[in-house]
Structure formats: C-alpha cells, structure tokens
Amino acid sequence: MLNVEAVSRRFARDGGAPVVALDRVDLTLREHEILALVGTSGCGKSTLLRILSGLDRPTSGRVALDGRVLSGPxxxxxxxxxxxxxxxWLPVRENIRLAVLDQPRAIQDQRITAALDRVGLNDAAEAWPKALSGGMAQRAALARALVRQPSILLMDEPFSALDSFTKTALQDHVLDLWGRGGFTVVLVTHDLEEAAVLADRVVVMRGDPGRVHQVVEIDDPRPRDRTGAEVQRIKRELAVSLEG
Amino acid sequence: MTAIEPIDNRPAVDLREEVARATSFSAVLTWLWWRAAPWVVPAVLVVAWEALGRLGVFAPNLVPPPGAVVDAVVKLAADGELVEHVAVTLGRVAAGFVWGVAAATVLGVATGVSATARRLLDPTLQALKAVPSLAWVPLFILWFGIFEESKITLIAVGVFFPVYLNLMIAIRGADRKLVEVARINGLSLWATVRYVLVPGTLPAYVAGLRGGLALGWMFVVAAELMGASEGLGFLMIDGQMTGRPAMIIAALLLFAVTGKLTDQLLVTVAGRFLVWQDSLATSEQESSHA
Incomplete structure (x- = not known):
C-alpha cells in the first residue's frame, strides 16, 4: 500500500521565507478504504494529493508504494x-484512450468500452466534450482514471463544481464503483458532509504549516443516510476538529 | 430594427430551421431581409455612384461609373489578361506565404518550446518586427533584383510575423492542466505533442495564418506597385499611368475578391480540424454574410 513518510513540501516565495505547505506528514493508506482529506484552503491537502499522484515531489521525506519510492506518475x-x-479536440472515447495508449489497440478498445460502461457513458462515447453536461464530463474523467485499472484513485474535489443533485448522484456512483472495484480512494474535499457520507477515515488537516491535525475513524455502515443522526454527528465532530 | 432584433443573436443554422417551419409570410420577409441586409449598403453606394456620375457630379475621367468598371473587367477577361494577372499575383502571394509560414513555424516552435531559443532569438525577431516592412524594399531590390525574388521575400516577411507570434504565444500558453493529464497518464513526449500541444495551439496558429495571409495580400500590392510587368498591382499602376481609373478600381475589386476567397479557403480547410471548437464555425458563418 501507499506510505507517506515525513513528507514536507516547501514553496519558495519571492523575497520572504518559504511557504511550508506540508510539514512532516505521515500517513498510511489501507487496502480498499475511502480516505477523505479535509481542511480549510491552504492547509496542504491538495499539495499532499499532488505528491501522492506523482505530479509533485516532496521537498523532504518520501512516498512509497508497496515499498518502492514513488518518483512520478x-x-x-x-x-x-x-x-x-x-x-x-478529442471525442469522449479518444479522451479515455489517452490513458491506455501503452496497450495494444484491441485491449484499448475493450477496456474503454468497459470503462464507459462502468460510468454509464456508452451513449456519449463519440460526443465532443463541449456537448457534455458538467456531470457527464466528470464521469468521462472518472472513466479515464479507471480505465488504467489503478489500485488507488485520487480525487481532488471532484464534485465541487457540480449542482447538488448531480453531486449526490455522482457520489453514489463513485461509492458503487468503489464497492465493486477493490481500489482505494483518497478524496480531497472541503465539504464535511461529503466526507461524512463517503469516507472510512477522515484526515483533518490544518495549515501554516500544513499538518495532519486529527484522524477521525467512521464506523457507520453503508449505505449511510445523509440526513441521519450519525452523519450529522460526524459532520459536527469534523467541524469542531477543523476550527477548535 | 426592432422587428429583427429577437433573431439578431441566433446562429444562421437556427434561422434556416426557422424558415423551414415558418408558415407566416412575415417570417419569410424577416428572413429575406436578414439575408439581404449585408448587401444593402453596397447596393446603395453603387446606385448613388452611378446616379451622381450621370448627374455630372464626378468628372468621368477621374471617377468612372460602375458600368465602366464592369466593362474594364469584362474586357480584361475577354483578352485572357484577367486570369493571367490574377494568377501571377496569386502565385506571388502563395510563394511568399509558403516561405513565410515555413520560417515562422520553425522559429515559433523553437522559441515556444525552448527558453534558450526564446532568449536567443526572440529579441532579435521582435526588433526586426519593429522595422516597417516596406522599409525593406530598397534592400531587397538591391539584394534580390527587381524580379520575383525580391517580391516573394517581401511578402514572406509580411506573412512571417503574425504566424510566428501567434504560434510562440500559443505554445507558451499551452494549458498546464491538460499537460498534467498527459503526465499522469504516462504519455510520451511525442504523444503529448500530438494529442495535447498541437491541437491546443491549432486555433491560434490558424488565426496567425489568416493574419499572415492578410499581410501577404497587403505586401503583394506594395511589391507590385514597386515595379512589375504583370499582376493586379501592375494593372493599377498601368491604369494610373494611362489615365484609366476604371482599370484601377477593377484591380482593387479583384484584390478584394481574391483576398476574401483565399481567406475563406483557409478557414474552410482549417475548420475541418477545428470542428471540436465551439466558436469558429459559427463566427465564420456570421462574417461570411458580409
């Protein structure tokens, strides 16, 4: 699994002390969990996610995947x-193909069809992105991520630009895919209800410097009732942890 | 005006559908008016021109009536000269365009991709851009003679800058977020160029090509006025020397028509690669009414 070991990330700032976006963060992902990273803006949660993805590198410390140090995507x-x-400039199908270009053509087609099927976009396979609604476009992006058959799926506030109805539907969809898929999800969000409904664990981060403040375990069995007492209680607990 | 305002902002395609569905006479009239509107001002100008000519307001030896201009065009066409002059001018623009675009593409890619190349070349190119292009004429004539080479070089210089600048800026401004998608999906450099960078810069490149083509047409006039024995610019000079204003105006109109047609050709060809864009097709459809 993925281990984050004493990861720090500093950004140089013109004419001042560097910004410490992450300060000695430790974290270990578990098999097949949904982990939510929450925190106010500037707490380092997106920086941490980018480091987990391999798009950014830690200034010190390391991220190890099954014992191997992660050096890039x-x-x-x-x-x-x-x-x-x-x-x-690419139809939906070709957008998804970008993620499996390293595979033989026949495998590509097979996997793309399967991925489109999983997100329910078969009918939109040949559509241009400009023709998609926000929710459909995000599902296409989800298909592009899943088509590579990752063991870890990182999501950076993936629902935040959607209207509330589409958001709920897509959250349920992701939950369903996760239930069948066997992959681990790391979800960055500033929506505490989203964290309370989806996650097995919530990592509460605080900024300046970016550190893990608290890890909240959620045992509430799924499916969870969004308006239920337990979800609301967890929401309150997270809110207190964020600000208290 | 108020009658057409509700339709004013809709794309032409909608209008056609609307006409197909329209049952009322007034809807057809509105559509006809909308279609005809761009021709109203030119038509009024031509009628006024003819009328004022006949009333003797203009001296006929300076401002020939429209009929005389049409006669001039017809006569040129009948002699076979029209095709010849248009072909010569078109050939010069084409040659200058190809050379200018080739150089601009190579240098634009280099300075767009590499910071070193940009540091090395861009200041010099920007300085050269500051030279008013017609100022090159004496030097080019001295270097390349008074025949085709100097003309084509001048046109190529005109074509070069808009293409170069658009391409460099587009490459530098490539969407970092899409490049990240390429990185996260493990795309090779070649695949990133092919699937992300080239399509992403294409709209700006096409805009540069159109700007370059427009300047190419501008410079061919300059080149042909400077000294030529054939071409549309030569027709103008010939008309001036021999006191035939109808010929000058005829050449002017031919410039407008061929210039517009080559631009339309460019847009049509490029449009095939830009169907994914929201804007280009619609905006072109709008401007093609003009």
Missing amino acids: TPEIGMVFQEPRLMP
Whole structure:
C-alpha cells in the first residue's frame, strides 16, 4: 500500500521565507478504504494529493508504494481533478484512450468500452466534450482514471463544481464503483458532509504549516443516510476538529 | 430594427430551421431581409455612384461609373489578361506565404518550446518586427533584383510575423492542466505533442495564418506597385499611368475578391480540424454574410 513518510513540501516565495505547505506528514493508506482529506484552503491537502499522484515531489521525506519510492506518475495511481480536464479536440472515447495508449489497440478498445460502461457513458462515447453536461464530463474523467485499472484513485474535489443533485448522484456512483472495484480512494474535499457520507477515515488537516491535525475513524455502515443522526454527528465532530 | 432584433443573436443554422417551419409570410420577409441586409449598403453606394456620375457630379475621367468598371473587367477577361494577372499575383502571394509560414513555424516552435531559443532569438525577431516592412524594399531590390525574388521575400516577411507570434504565444500558453493529464497518464513526449500541444495551439496558429495571409495580400500590392510587368498591382499602376481609373478600381475589386476567397479557403480547410471548437464555425458563418 501507499506510505507517506515525513513528507514536507516547501514553496519558495519571492523575497520572504518559504511557504511550508506540508510539514512532516505521515500517513498510511489501507487496502480498499475511502480516505477523505479535509481542511480549510491552504492547509496542504491538495499539495499532499499532488505528491501522492506523482505530479509533485516532496521537498523532504518520501512516498512509497508497496515499498518502492514513488518518483512520478504510475499506472497504479489514478487521478480525477476538480475540473474534468478533457481534451476538447478529442471525442469522449479518444479522451479515455489517452490513458491506455501503452496497450495494444484491441485491449484499448475493450477496456474503454468497459470503462464507459462502468460510468454509464456508452451513449456519449463519440460526443465532443463541449456537448457534455458538467456531470457527464466528470464521469468521462472518472472513466479515464479507471480505465488504467489503478489500485488507488485520487480525487481532488471532484464534485465541487457540480449542482447538488448531480453531486449526490455522482457520489453514489463513485461509492458503487468503489464497492465493486477493490481500489482505494483518497478524496480531497472541503465539504464535511461529503466526507461524512463517503469516507472510512477522515484526515483533518490544518495549515501554516500544513499538518495532519486529527484522524477521525467512521464506523457507520453503508449505505449511510445523509440526513441521519450519525452523519450529522460526524459532520459536527469534523467541524469542531477543523476550527477548535 | 426592432422587428429583427429577437433573431439578431441566433446562429444562421437556427434561422434556416426557422424558415423551414415558418408558415407566416412575415417570417419569410424577416428572413429575406436578414439575408439581404449585408448587401444593402453596397447596393446603395453603387446606385448613388452611378446616379451622381450621370448627374455630372464626378468628372468621368477621374471617377468612372460602375458600368465602366464592369466593362474594364469584362474586357480584361475577354483578352485572357484577367486570369493571367490574377494568377501571377496569386502565385506571388502563395510563394511568399509558403516561405513565410515555413520560417515562422520553425522559429515559433523553437522559441515556444525552448527558453534558450526564446532568449536567443526572440529579441532579435521582435526588433526586426519593429522595422516597417516596406522599409525593406530598397534592400531587397538591391539584394534580390527587381524580379520575383525580391517580391516573394517581401511578402514572406509580411506573412512571417503574425504566424510566428501567434504560434510562440500559443505554445507558451499551452494549458498546464491538460499537460498534467498527459503526465499522469504516462504519455510520451511525442504523444503529448500530438494529442495535447498541437491541437491546443491549432486555433491560434490558424488565426496567425489568416493574419499572415492578410499581410501577404497587403505586401503583394506594395511589391507590385514597386515595379512589375504583370499582376493586379501592375494593372493599377498601368491604369494610373494611362489615365484609366476604371482599370484601377477593377484591380482593387479583384484584390478584394481574391483576398476574401483565399481567406475563406483557409478557414474552410482549417475548420475541418477545428470542428471540436465551439466558436469558429459559427463566427465564420456570421462574417461570411458580409
């Protein structure tokens, strides 16, 4: 699994002390869990996610995947960004193909069809991104991440740009895929209800310097009732942890 | 004006559908008016021109009536000269365009991709850009003679800058977020160029090509006015020397028509690669009414 060991990340700042986005963060992912990273903006949660993805490197410390130090993006770790980030010049199917270009053509087609099927976008396979709704575009991005068959799926506030109805539907969809998929999810969010509904563990981060403040375990069995007492209680606990 | 305002902002495609569905006479009238609107001002100008000519307001030896201009064009066409002059000018623009675009593409990619190349080359190119392009004429004539080489070089210089600048800026401004998608999916450099960078810079490149083509047409006039024995610019000079204003105006109109047609050709060809864009097709459809 993925181990974060004393990871720090500093950013140089013109004419001042460097910004400490992450300060000696330790974290170990568990098999097949949903881990939420919550915190106010500037707490380092997105920086941590980018380091887990291999897009950014720690200034010190290391991230190890099954014992090997992570030195860059790897097929085992998939990423869904806040925006769908589809290439506007490629139809949905070809956007997803980008993630499996290293495979033989026949495997590509087979996997793309399976991925489209999983996110329910078969009918939109040939559509241009400009024709997709926000929710559909994000599902296409999800398919692009899943088509590589990652063991860890990183999600950077993937629902934050969606309207509340689409957001709930897509959250349930992700939960369903996770239930069947056997992969681990790391979800960055500032929406405490989202964390309370989806996560097995919530890592509460605080900024300046970015550190893990508290880890909240959630035992509430799924499916969880969004308006239920337990979800609301966890929400309150997280809110207190964030600000208290 | 108020009658057409509700339709004013809709793309032309919607209008056609609307006409197909329209049952009322007034809807057809509105559509006809919308289609005809761009031709109203030119038509009024031509009628006024003809009328004022006949009333003797203009001296006919300076401002020939529209009919005389049409006669001039017809006569040129009948002699076979029209095709010849247009072809010569078109050939010069094409040659200058190809050379200018080739140089601009190579240098634009280099300075767009490499900071070293940009540091090394861009200041010099920007300085050269500051030279008013017609100022090159004496030097080019001295270097390349008064025939084709100097003309084509001048046109190529005109074409070069808009293409170069657009391409360099587009490459430098490539969407970092999409490049990250390429990185996270393990795309090779070649695949990143092919699937992310080239399509991403294409709209700006096409805009540069159109700007370059427009300057190419501007410079071919300059080149041909400077001294030529054939071409549309030569027709103008010839018309001036021999006191035939109808010929000058005819050449002017031919410049407008061929320039517009080559631009339309460029847009049509490029449009095939840009169907994914929201804007280009619609905006072109709008401007093609003009």
